Amino acid sequence: LTERIKNLTEHFKVHKKDHHSRRGLLKLVGQRRRLLNYLRKKNVDRYKKIIAQLGLRK
Template identity: 55%
Template sequence: GSPEAQIALFSIRIAHLTEHLRANHKDYTTARALKALVGKRRRLLDYLIRKDINRYRAIIAQKELGIRK
């Protein structure tokens, strides 16, 4: 799918895993998976910055994804 769709899906999964880790702070496997997802999302955002800055700004402007600059 498009980078925007992938970023949105990663953001939903990141939020879910973050909630899980708040209740299960010793779940190191989930913590590792969360770090990997955050890295994947960051790489996609960096790709959008390089390819089309306007699409990047549109993603950042969406408050429901919870992505900061």
């Protein structure tokens, strides 16, 4: 999921007016956020480990 988000982000650096795909990107980001929120509620240690692996949040 994060890899697809990174690929789309690169795509938008070239194709700034591609609003249709941008909607898909926002959908993916929301999906990832919901999954991470669920994981944070269920298992905080695993959540922190995955955040570090993916390089998200500082």
